[in-house]
Amino acid sequence: MDLVVAVLFQLIYVIANLALISLGLAIIFGMMRVINLAHGEFLMLGGYTVVVATNMGINIWVSMLILAPLVVGIIGVIVERLLIRWLYGRMVDTLLATWGLSLLLVGIVTSIFGASTATTVSPPLGAVRIGAYSASGYELFLILITIALLVAVWMTLRFTKLGLLARGTMQNAEMASSLGVSTSRIYMITFGLGAAVSGLAGGLLAPMTGVLPTIGATYIAKAFITVISGGASILAGTAAGSVLLGGINGIFSFIAGSTFGEIALLLAAIILLRLMPRGITGRFFRKSL
Amino acid sequence: MTFSRRSFLAGSSALALSSAPIIGRAQGSDKIIFASILDLSGGLDIYGAPMAETTKMAIDDINAAGGLLGREVELKLYDAQSTIQFYTQYATQAAAGDRAHTVHAGITSASREAIRPTLARFKTLYFYNTQYEGGVCDYNCFCTGSTPAQTVAKVVPYAMNKWGKKVYIVAADYNYGQITAQWMQKFVAENGGETLDVEFFPLDVTNFGPTINKIQTAKPDFVISALVGGAHVSFYRQYAAAGMMKEIPIASTTFGVGNEQKLISAEEGDGIIASYSYFEGADNAVNTEFLQRLEARLGADRPVMNELAVRSYEGAMLWAEAVKMAGTPDRDPVIEALRSGLTYNGPSGAVTIDAQTNHCNMNVYISELKDQTWNIVESFTDQPPADTQLVCDLVANPDQSTFLFENGLAAAGIE
Structure with a gap:
């Protein structure tokens, strides 16, 4: 019984982990149709923000929950103004531009902090007992905050004026513009929010995985696979993609080891996209956000 | 190309004087070339940066003492960026382009196997200064690092006496981890213990949650790890975060050579046990003096010294001693000098070349981690590379250039 709970806990954590690293990309790629290959670097910048801030003596919770999204959000806005706003509607060009951006960010961070793993930040919570098993309290916290984040993004899109304008702009920018919406501003804010969510995710993961300039590479593929498998609806899609792929990864990792877990995840994504080329929400939950 | 470099050299040296200005580049120039390829x-x-520092220090020390044979030694240092293809590229560059007299290179066993054949083909003397799984039998290649019979064979019985007989193995998924895991199982069985499970992880895995669950289910007396690289540091961090360090302790054959103890907090790391041929606490005068000079050179925030870094220094010094003994930096006389049983007294103690295997006899230490510092709990002097000696005899048959454990221990005839 304890084992079932412990394994289930791990499974939920793997799913939450996928959702967490994918959510920012879902906003930027799923919603704005910008193929953001610098997504992994946004996560990495969030991680470095936490490391630098805690080294300066700032409380780790403040660094993770406030500074990381703030800093990366601002960087996102700058990137959007300088680079992305010239490229809306040109998906292949965004791919090249953000790839270049990703290399640039890795280069800048490497030259400032050095190429080595730079963290002594430890997970700030102790262990939780599950009968004969114990699990990391911080993992529990990550699960909860991922759920909170999904709810917050959903509420923003569903119930706020900004969310309404953003959805309208993404659906039909010309119509929104002729109704008096400053689409350029909406694009900027949405991209900034996407970056901020990525920064928050990167900051939260820093104590678990450590930070190094190239760590983005370990996230980027999984994030894209999750968002593409999820399909058009950004929230329902990300959640559904994470549950399916994370679940498969977790189960196979437990049975056969992490190598097979990764293989099973990729295989599942290939089969899924063969059967449902438009992702899970291209067929199910089509009206959802 | 219509003829190889070798036949070109042979042919043109027959023409001697007329072509000497062209082919004599390496010999003719005053400097002796020492190439080093590491992941910086x-x-x-995490492994390469300290190794590069000590390599630079070794070359500076050699030059400060007047160079070798009255010639200056020039260091060509290449960064392979943790990418195997750069190793092959730079090894070719070092051997064919720089005409290096010796190449000290490679951290992972995968990188070693990528360049060892290249350097053998170019007849360029090769030093591999990293602890590894044993089994290289190559006349041209000197493996100065410790091997499982020197370290794993010590740490396994020590940990079993201390903690119990049931063992769970986690290792990196490439030749080092795979083969080292086989050695671990062998030593566990020889000491009357039981291996509950073995798990391998690709180098980029960062989520060890499912494994930690499995370890809790299997309830071993301790975990022994051969995890490699920056991403795998997450294992120790997540293991500690789940409160496991106090319940099921860890011994390792890799933890520490990347100074991992500095990447996790003090309480996360306390109690980890490891065995290498060097720890900073090695009690000898050469070591004290070495650490003082290192600190004077790099300042108080110098990297902590571990086997890889110190052996990189000692490897360079072994080569320098051999060049002095041979009276020339040319490959064949230097190899002969090395194989004459050359000894260098370094910070880790006496390191002696074993002519049968081109490996080294060395001191070995077992240490326990406390407050991010290793404390030596047991030491052994002059340990032979008994694993490789089982399968390799370069005295009887010098014309070899193989990695005998490539397909595992059973394939090499070790049960």
Whole structure:
């Protein structure tokens, strides 16, 4: 019984982990149709923000929950103004531009902090007992905050004026513009929010995985696979993609080891996209956000 | 190309004087070339950066003492960026382009196997200064690092006496981890213990949650790890975060050579046991003096010294001693000098070349981690590379250039 709970806990954590690293990309790629290959670097910048801030003596919770999204959000806005706003509607060009951006960010961070793993930040919570098993309290916290984040993004899109304008702009920018919406501003804010969510995710993961300039590479593929498998609806899609792929990864990792877990995840994504080329929400939950 | 470099050299040296200005570049120039290829960036930089520092220090020390044979030694240092293809590229560059007299290179066993054949083909003397799984039998290649019979064979019985007989193995998923895991199982069985499970992880895995669950289910007396690289540091961090360090302790054959003890907090790391041929606490005068000079050179925030870094220094010094003994930096006389049983007294103690295997006899220490510092709990002097000696005899048959454990221990005839 304890084992079932412990394994289930791990499974939920793997799913939450996928959702967490994918959510920012879902906003930027799923919603704005910008193929953001610098997504992994946004996560990495969030991680470095936490490391630098805690080294300066700032409380780790403040660094993770406030500074990381703030800093990366601002960087996102700058990137959007300088680079992305010239490229809306040109998906292949965004791919090249953000790839270049990703290399640039890795280069800048490497030259400032050095190429080595730079963290002594430890997970700030102790262990939780599950009968004969114990699990990391911080993992529990990550699960909860991922759920909170999904709810917050959903509420923003569903119930706020900004969310309404953003959805309208993404659906039909010309119509929104002729109704008096400053689409350029909406694009900027949405991209900034996407970056901020990525920064928050990167900051939260820093104590678990450590930070190094190239760590983005370990996230980027999984994030894209999750968002593409999820399909058009950004929230329902990300959640559904994470549950399916994370679940498969977790189960196979437990049975056969992490190598097979990764293989099973990729295989599942290939089969899924063969059967449902438009992702899970291209067929199910089509009206959802 | 219509003829190889070798036949070109042979043919043109017959023409002697007329072509000497062209082919004599390496010999003719005053400097002796020492090439080094290490991972100074990417996930393996935790090992490579300190190795590069001590390599530079060794070359500076040699030059400060007047160079070798009255000639200056020039260091060509290449960063392979944790990417195997750069190793092959730079090894070719070092051997064919720089005409290096010796190449000290490679951290992972995968990188070693990528360049060893290249350097053998170019007849360029090769030093591999990293602890590894044993089994290289190559006349041209000197493996100065410790091997499982020297370290794993010590740490396994020590940990079993201390903690119990049931063992769970986690290792990196490439030749080092795979083969080292086989050695671990062998030593566990020889000491009357039981291996509950063995798990392998690709180098970029960062989520060890499912494994930690499995370890809790299996309830071993301790975990022994051969995890490699920056991403795998997450294992120790997540293991500690789940409160496991106090319940099921860890012994390791890799923890520490990347100074991992500095990447996790003091309480996360306390109690980890490891065995290498060097720890900073090695009690000898050469070591004290070496650490003082290192600190004077790099300042108080110098990297902590571990086997890889110190052996890189000692490897360079072994080569320098051999050049002095041979009276020339040319490959064949230097190899003969090395194989004459050359000894260098370094910070780790006496390191002696074993002519049968081109490996080294060395001191071995077992240490326990406390407050991010290793404390030596047991030491052994002059340990032979008994694993490789089982299968390799370069005295009887010098014309070899193989990695005998490539397909595992059973394939090499070790049960």
